[in-house]
Amino acid sequence: MRLLGFITVVLLGGLLFHLSLDFPDLGDASSPAATHVSPYYIEHTMEDTSVPNIVTAVLADYRGYDTLFETAVIFSAGLACFFLMRISERTAPKARFYRHLPTGLTLRIEKGGKIPEDTREFERIDSVWVPYDVIITMTCRLVVPFIQLFALYVIAHGHHSPGGGFQGGVIFGAAIILYAISNNLRRTLRRMSERMSALFGSVGVIIYGGTGMLCLLLGAGFLDYRGMASLLGVDPVSARSYSILIVETGVGLAVTAVMVWIYYNLSSAGKQDEGL
Amino acid sequence: MIWQLDLIILLIVIICGIAAISIRDLLGAAIMFGAYSFMMCLLWSIMGAVDVSFTEASVGAGVSTVFFVAAVFRTTRRTRD
Amino acid sequence: MESLATFILTKYNYWAVIILLVIGLYAMIAKKNLVKKIIGMNIFQTAIILFYVSIGTKRGATLPIIEHAYGDSAHAVHAADYINPLPHVLMLTAIVVSVATLGVALALAMKIHAQYGTLEEDEIQEKIMESEPGSTSTSG
Known part of the structure; x- marks a missing residue:
């Protein structure tokens, strides 16, 4: 084999080596890829959409269908991961571990046993528990808000600099994953539950598709943002620029939620109980 | 585009790729794959694809390495090849 | 000698793509560990993305973000001054989809590990053969 x-x-x-001899040279400005569709995008993006970053303009405006269905693919990947991995609470093995904080004793409680109620003295821990490193926990707690702010900046500033919904969404999801790694999965699930991530994922796709439908209702084509001009109260060129921000927000929401959702399912093997 | 830098990073990318598939430890393979992704991201930013390299830096070197580590943590590190 | 150097400098990106593609395909065919196969699949994907990005480059051109876009005097934009943005757009979405499919692939590998207790392809095959004695089918 x-x-x-x-x-x-x-x-x-x-x-492939033999075929590569016929390909255009590296950096050739007159190669077929550089002469047919892309010159239109480069020369007209400012007057059509007033977005300097051509990649963002092509991504969300000229080729909006492409990105809409890519977002749908990402959401369905999250769903597929959920259906593959998720185990309901009832079938999961129930031996839980609690740590008595003042003494450091660990209790193992079998299925059906009495669970300690005083949460100030008892803390639930994972079965492969290592003591939390205070430096790692504190550093991550301090860093996570800045990463999230940076992610929002990347989404909002995608018109003028590299960035956009996909990158910002992944960074935001990575910040939540960092929190889940540095603390534990249950604490993260209390802040962003699985239901919430599923909801955000679908809401992101709906924002994108809904913008397209709204354009249709306002008398333009599907995802033709010039139709949004009367609703937003601006001229058609600015309407396209603003609508790009709306759909990028939808993409960012969907990507964030799906990244976090896949991480939850992978790191806990579907139990959503004990994480990495 | 600076071709000397380009060639050096291409060489590192290829070495990282070979290491990622030949190392006999899945956790090591996951980390090598993260290094591979980050070198690939540098290569793309040299080629001028800043958006693509930004995405690869956050996706390839960040989230997908975490996914690999999570999967290895929940299964096994053992590999025979 | 001069022509050989220019020949190499105009084609080396394709050769790098071919080397990476071959590494990924070899891992997918010959490696028996499922996670190694998934890593090979990802290397294959990034090789394709490198191919697309490298055909988008133009010599002497700058990044696909229009300069002085909101200046007082409107500059005429020439297509030759900017790198081709179209491959970048297509590949940007492909990268994010690749991480989503990576999640699904790893979920499948974890399900297989939960079922058979191993990630090695030949050991899984043996366990399937043991679990159904008398059957001659080599499903796997």
Whole structure:
């Protein structure tokens, strides 16, 4: 199998090497890829949408259908992960561990046992528990708000600099994942529950699709943001710029929620009980 | 585009890629894959694709490494090849 | 000698793509561990993305963000001054979709590990054969 695989990939590599001699040169400004569609985007993006970052303009405006369905694909990946991994509470094994904070004793409570009620003295811990490192916990607690602020900046400033809904959403999700790693999964689930992440994921896709439908209702084509001009009270060019921000927010919400949701399911093997 | 820098980083990318698939420890493979993704992100930013490299820096080197580590944590580190 | 150097400098990006593609495909075919296969799949994906990004470059052009966009005098924008943004857009979404599919792939691998207790393909095959004695089918 190993030899067969090696022969296959060497043959494929040789074939591709032979074909690569016919490809356009690196950095050739007159290559087919650079001469057909993209000059229109580069030359007209300012007058059409007033967005200097051409990538954002093409992503959310000229090729809005593409991004809409990519967002839908990401949301369905989150759903697929949920359906594959999630185990309901009733079938999960129930041996829980509690730590008595003043003495450091650990209690193991079998299924059906009496769970300690005084939460000031008893803290629930994971089965593979290591003592929290105070430096890591505090540093992450201090850093997480700034990462989240940066993520919001990346989403909102995507018109003028590299960034946008996808990057900002992933950074926001990474901040929540950082909190889940540095503390524990249950504490994160109290702040952003699984239900909330599923809701945010679908709301993000609905914002994007709903913007398209709103354009349709206002008399323009689907995802043709010029129709939003009368609703937003601005000229059509600014309407396209503002609508890009709206759909980028939707993308950011969906991506954040799906990243966090997949992490919850992967790190706890579907139990949503004990995490990484 | 500076071709000398480009070639050096391409070399590191290829070394990281080979290391990621040949190391006999899944946690090590996950970390090597994170290094591979970050080097790839540098390469793209040299080629001028700043948006793509920004995405790769947050996705490839950040979240997907965490996913790999989470999956290895819940399964096993053992690998025979 | 001079022509060979220029030849290499105009094509080396494709060769790097081919090397990465071959590494990824080899990992997908020959490695028996499922997580290694998934890493190979991701290397394959990034090789394709590198291909798209490298055909978008233009010599002497700058980043695809329009300069002096809100200046007093409106500058004429020439397409030759900016890198082709279209491959970047297509690949940006592809990266985020690739991490979502990575999550699904890892979830499947974890389900397989929960079922068979191993991530090695040949050991899974053996366990399937043991669990259904008498059957000659080699499903796997």
